[in-house]
Amino acid sequence: MTRAELADHTRSLYRAGLHDHEIAARLGTSQRTVLRLRHTPPPTSEVAMHIEKPRAASGWHRHSACTRPTPVVADWSGDGDTTESIAAQNICHLRCPVRALCLAEAMHVEGAARTRDRGSIAGGLNPQQRNALYRTLRDRQHRAADDPGARGQAAA
Numbered sequence: 001m002t003r004a005e006l007a008d009h010t011r012s013l014y015r016a017g018l019h020d021h022e023i024a025a026r027l028g029t030s031q032r033t034v035l036r037l038r039h040t041p042p043p044t045s046e047v048a049m050h051i052e053k054p055r056a057a058s059g060w061h062r063h064s065a066c067t068r069p070t071p072v073v074a075d076w077s078g079d080g081d082t083t084e085s086i087a088a089q090n091i092c093h094l095r096c097p098v099r100a101l102c103l104a105e106a107m108h109v110e111g112a113a114r115t116r117d118r119g120s121i122a123g124g125l126n127p128q129q130r131n132a133l134y135r136t137l138r139d140r141q142h143r144a145a146d147d148p149g150a151r152g153q154a155a156a
């Protein structure tokens, strides 16, 4: 099972009502690992696809679990590792059906912005995580441009 599949499995168990310690026992791992898995962002390839081909569909905000563009937790301004931040990310990861679109829009709108200019949580990622994701995607595009053989991998 890949890490992405394991993260999906962990989130399904959590949605089914299991507590972290029960999931940890079932998977034979620690509660800390379960917490990390629950917060694993979607594969970068999925995000890259959305960035390269933004969906024309509008109105997806109506289906969101929060009131974007208002931050999930209105007064959240921490460094991404606070209780409020984690609580807000839980809302994105566990309750929001449009998380991938939200993340794609944030990445598209923010572009190469600095971390401190990236606002608060969007698509389940805090500003630091979105900045890291941006750099990963940018590096992947640069590699694809330098190596024609890697283009298929970047588009996958």
Ligand code: SF4
Residues within 6 Å of the ligand: 064, 065, 066, 067, 068, 072, 091, 092, 093, 096, 097, 098, 099, 100, 102, 103, 121, 122, 123, 124
């Ligand atoms: S992913 Fe999070 S921030 Fe984005 S719309 Fe859903 S709940 Fe709101």
